[in-house]
Amino acid sequence: MPRKPKDPVVVGWREFVALPEWGIPRLKAKVDTGARTSAIHVGALEELPDGRVRFQVVVRETPNLRTTWVEATPVRRATVKPSSGVRQERLVFRTRMEIGPIARDIELSLVSRKGMLCRMLVGRLALPAHVLVSPVHKYLHSDAPGTRRKSGEAK
Incomplete structure (x- = not known):
């Protein structure tokens, strides 16, 4: 009998992620299925x-x-073609990433994103199949920058 698919988890196109193995509890990331x-x-x-x-x-x-x-120890070197179109060789590492209820080991390359709004880009290979990305919502699993919830206040 086929397995029942997991209920979808919706994430915003921008979220805060955690990289606990690297001691990073909160990092602004763009979730980009492209x-x-x-x-x-x-x-x-x-x-x-x-x-x-x-x-x-x-x-x-x-x-x-x-x-x-x-x-950390790199798992490999990869040639990546970023949006600029110019191929780059990058070091790739494995680490744990958390976005809300999602916790997953992912591969992550090192790059300069200076001047970009988000410190990290989460590509589609880092997302499980049951994740849907909302193109109109941000921070569905965390508070937006500059906002704080009162203790006990629901999201």
């Missing part, structure tokens, strides 16, 4: 002698720069 792969904004990186990489994740640029240093 992008195949996911990428995160880094300010600096250093390849270490043991094959690991130390890199600086830019968590926020404005109003004050906030970064987190991460050390």
